Amino acid sequence: MSNTQIIQNFINRENDLYCDDCLSEKLDIKPRQQVNQICNKLKKQGLLKREVKQCSSCSKDKFINKMEGI
Numbered sequence: 002m003s004n005t006q007i008i009q010n011f012i013n014r015e016n017d018l019y020c021d022d023c024l025s026e027k028l029d030i031k032p033r034q035q036v037n038q039i040c041n042k043l044k045k046q047g048l049l050k051r052e053v054k055q056c057s058s059c060s061k062d063k064f065i066n067k068m069e070g071i
């Protein structure tokens with residue numbers, strides 16, 4: 002499974018909102034920049050939304066990732 006699929010699957014099944022850093026940590030996809038690139042790519046494809054909200058994991062206000070249409 003590619004890292005893109007791993008991220009998509011995770012965001013699909015999680016109701017919580019995660020920032021790039023926490024996704025990197027939880028999914029063990031390093032460096033964090035890779036998560037950032039993948040999420041921006043998915044956003045361009047209209048597959049997920051990125052907006053500044055409180056991350057469910059680190060509780061900081063950051064760009065979080067969620068599925069489009071939620």
Ligand SMILES: [Zn+2]
Nearest residue numbers: 020023056059
């Ligand atoms: Zn976080």
